Amino acid sequence: MSETVRFQFGKGEQVRFISHLDLMRCMERSFRRAGIMLSHTEGFNPHPKLSFGLPLPVGVISKACYMDAVIEDLLPMEELIQRLNKALPEGLKVFHAVIPEDKKAVMSLVSHARYLFVVKPLDCPIDVFTDEIKNILNQESVYIEKETKKKSKMINIKDMIQSYEVKQDGDNVVMEIMCDAGSVSNLNPMLIWKAIAMYTDYKSELPSVERLGLYKTENGKPVPVI
Amino acid sequence: MPVNLSNQILQGVEKPAAYTGGEYNSIVKNIEQVNIRFAFCFPDTYEIGMSHLGMKILYHVLNKREDIWCERVFAPKTDMEQIMREEGISLYALESKDPLSDFDFLGFTLQYEMCYTNVLNMLDLGNVPLLAKDRTKDHPFVLAGGSCTYNPEPMADFFDFFVLGEGEEVTLEIMDAYAVWKKQKDATRKDFLKMLTKIQGVYVPGFYDVEYNADGTIKEMTKEDFAPSVIQKRIITDFDKAVFPDNDIVPFIEPVHDRVALELFRGCIRGCRFCQAGFTYRPVREKKPDTLVKQALQLLDCTGHSEVALTSLSTSDYSSLGEFANKLTEETEKRKVNLSLPSLRVDSFSLDLMEKTQKVRKSGLTFAPEAGTQRLRDIINKNITEEDILNAVKIANAGGYTTIKLYFMLGLPGETMEDVEGIAHLINKITDVYRQSENKKLYNRLSITASTSFFVPKPFTPFQWVPQLSKEEYLNRQQHLDKLLRDNRKVRYNWHEGDLSTLEAVMARGDRRVGKVIYTAWENGCKFDSWDEHFKYDNWTEAFKTCGIDPLFYSMREREKGEVLPWDHIDIGVSRDFLWSEYECAKKGETTPDCRTFCSGCGATTFGGGVCYE
Ligand code: SF4
Numbered sequence: 001m002s003e004t005v006r007f008q009f010g011k012g013e014q015v016r017f018i019s020h021l022d023l024m025r026c027m028e029r030s031f032r033r034a035g036i037m038l039s040h041t042e043g044f045n046p047h048p049k050l051s052f053g054l055p056l057p058v059g060v061i062s063k064a065c066y067m068d069a070v071i072e073d074l075l076p077m078e079e080l081i082q083r084l085n086k087a088l089p090e091g092l093k094v095f096h097a098v099i100p101e102d103k104k105a106v107m108s109l110v111s112h113a114r115y116l117f118v119v120k121p122l123d124c125p126i127d128v129f130t131d132e133i134k135n136i137l138n139q140e141s142v143y144i145e146k147e148t149k150k151k152s153k154m155i156n157i158k159d160m161i162q163s164y165e166v167k168q169d170g171d172n173v174v175m176e177i178m179c180d181a182g183s184v185s186n187l188n189p190m191l192i193w194k195a196i197a198m199y200t201d202y203k204s205e206l207p208s209v210e211r212l213g214l215y216k217t218e219n220g221k222p223v224p225v226i
Numbered sequence: 227m228p229v230n231l232s233n234q235i236l237q238g239v240e241k242p243a244a245y246t247g248g249e250y251n252s253i254v255k256n257i258e259q260v261n262i263r264f265a266f267c268f269p270d271t272y273e274i275g276m277s278h279l280g281m282k283i284l285y286h287v288l289n290k291r292e293d294i295w296c297e298r299v300f301a302p303k304t305d306m307e308q309i310m311r312e313e314g315i316s317l318y319a320l321e322s323k324d325p326l327s328d329f330d331f332l333g334f335t336l337q338y339e340m341c342y343t344n345v346l347n348m349l350d351l352g353n354v355p356l357l358a359k360d361r362t363k364d365h366p367f368v369l370a371g372g373s374c375t376y377n378p379e380p381m382a383d384f385f386d387f388f389v390l391g392e393g394e395e396v397t398l399e400i401m402d403a404y405a406v407w408k409k410q411k412d413a414t415r416k417d418f419l420k421m422l423t424k425i426q427g428v429y430v431p432g433f434y435d436v437e438y439n440a441d442g443t444i445k446e447m448t449k450e451d452f453a454p455s456v457i458q459k460r461i462i463t464d465f466d467k468a469v470f471p472d473n474d475i476v477p478f479i480e481p482v483h484d485r486v487a488l489e490l491f492r493g494c495i496r497g498c499r500f501c502q503a504g505f506t507y508r509p510v511r512e513k514k515p516d517t518l519v520k521q522a523l524q525l526l527d528c529t530g531h532s533e534v535a536l537t538s539l540s541t542s543d544y545s546s547l548g549e550f551a552n553k554l555t556e557e558t559e560k561r562k563v564n565l566s567l568p569s570l571r572v573d574s575f576s577l578d579l580m581e582k583t584q585k586v587r588k589s590g591l592t593f594a595p596e597a598g599t600q601r602l603r604d605i606i607n608k609n610i611t612e613e614d615i616l617n618a619v620k621i622a623n624a625g626g627y628t629t630i631k632l633y634f635m636l637g638l639p640g641e642t643m644e645d646v647e648g649i650a651h652l653i654n655k656i657t658d659v660y661r662q663s664e665n666k667k668l669y670n671r672l673s674i675t676a677s678t679s680f681f682v683p684k685p686f687t688p689f690q691w692v693p694q695l696s697k698e699e700y701l702n703r704q705q706h707l708d709k710l711l712r713d714n715r716k717v718r719y720n721w722h723e724g725d726l727s728t729l730e731a732v733m734a735r736g737d738r739r740v741g742k743v744i745y746t747a748w749e750n751g752c753k754f755d756s757w758d759e760h761f762k763y764d765n766w767t768e769a770f771k772t773c774g775i776d777p778l779f780y781s782m783r784e785r786e787k788g789e790v791l792p793w794d795h796i797d798i799g800v801s802r803d804f805l806w807s808e809y810e811c812a813k814k815g816e817t818t819p820d821c822r823t824f825c826s827g828c829g830a831t832t833f834g835g836g837v838c839y840e
Contacts, residue, residue: 014246014248015248015478016233016236016246017236017237017242017243017245017246018478019243019479021480022243022478022480023478025478026250026476026478028530028532029250029529029532031530032526032530033527033528033529033530058242059233059236059237059242087250087530088250089248089249089250089476089478090248091248205232205233205234206232206233206234206237208233
């Protein structure tokens, strides 16, 4: 009997620059290496039943990536995690595995994401830069041009941000942001940075971005996907 | 010291994962615990290099040794190169991120002539002097192997030494010699290179010099006393027992060939007269079916790939193909793994096999008649008749295939306009098979792609003495064919532009003087020459002019029987006399049987194994 298992895994520094497509191919192979047989679709070109939660932009690391895998011969969750971790390249690590109660695809559940930005200013003192970012985010609205395939439009990212915290940490500004994510409304973390970089005159390094959590909505409140 | 690659840099380039390493099965060692550091350099992009079987084998062979750490280096694409040059970042190896200058060896593989400028560009990006004579004891030794090294002369100035033939064994012998040399405090670079002249298969060009005649041909090759006058290639005689990588690297980004590659055998029994590999890989040596199945499964297990490809020069000639295919498909089916079968001859057996193994949509069938008439096919010793081809097409038609790819060459020795027209006739007959068959749907869906390339005469083939056709005449023939094919609405005709092939013809049969042209072309900004979007023909023309070298001397000149050829000091086992007699046969339109039907005494028996002793 095949069974759907939901995994939470992390994408670390070593694999920061692999794309979502590469990640999917890598996971599929890791299941094969781990000796965990996945169910395949029917038809001319059968492919394994493996689906992913919200894709990460290239260059972003994460503690909260999710995938649903339909497994042919179910094993205890602990063993699945152990086998998979042995077969994964460095930088990818599975933390949890559960048989989900709801049968909805993991992608369709996601409603919010929490990101951490760590960034170093290049031409101003750290406290000045911290205040600058606070001021930008404190504005009523923060408009930025969002380019889609055909057209570009102005959006107010403040509409999509639920909460944020900006503080100084040594030489860095650390900023944590909870925002819309998923198929209904999605705010790409790179766009948040693009907005800040546009509104400030100070220069900084490119921030290191990490996704800390991915959430679904239950009773109007965000709760972790698993 | 690793180079400093900031996120900022990587975020700014296309496919950054090509520059960060860390792939599954890639090997990281502690530099404190290794004695020899070897950088395997592939002079093209990551995606192409990671598909190369030779690299996988040597990576495995070297890393199995505890005292050696072998890493990988590829040519960065132009966006990355630009940033590296701006930021002063040296070219580095993917595993340690250490710059090239930290290594003991930089081992390049030369798979096609048009990668030569990339070699120079990579050395330059790695801050290693381009000319072997400028390197000191602080620099790595720079070596090359691969199929282009059978005529190493055009690249002789840039390499400290060449390794001829199959590298599995000889590379370790070189490493052992190095370990000995390294212990001697005051030993010079030359001392090490001198040691190498004792190893069969190693050619140190610096110990040789060339004298020329007034007409530009070679008078003779002189050498230092201790250097051998002939350097014989190395092969693995017992291929079944050859070392085999059991832990292939699994790239994150998609390489050109993303699969397990299984080498059924090395060499080819056929002896097509235009094909360099057909002679340089002699004699044919096979692996046993059981060995192959075992190795396939091992690789599938450790990589997680979902496809196995049988890669050999002509898979249908594997002597136990039936038995092997049955055993392998039994296993691949269980694992839902696809089997890909390139270079299969089309007959009922192979179609059966394809039906069985390829659960995917019926892909296309590929034929390579190479020439349009029987007369010309006899000249090139392509032992396939029109009847064979049409029978195969009938089988393809009965099997429901509707996509057909056809490969031909233009400019083959002895080719006339009639042969060019023969290509069109053959294609029309293939179309007729579909038109006349009962199933009209198949005819409606039929799509034929015909491609022609421009023949380049290669060293160590019976055609090593012939002139290449002029570019003008090549284009003339190609346009004629294009006109003839225009009436056939089922055909799409692709052709190669002539420029690249004329240049390839110079590199393939060039001598040491061509090295200056390569250097100058690189200075003029040439790199990635085999990429249409980067190829700068005018800069090459300019380089020839600057160096006072006439490219046509190399490409379009007929060589006399007695002329000293630039690669005469290299011995591939097949004798020059045999190649000449094959050339004579070609002129008379006589064919030569394959090695299994009849041994023609090419000379490859000297290696003491393979098909010659079956
Ligand atoms: S010696 Fe004979 S059998 Fe051996 S490779 Fe040459 S032609 Fe073939």
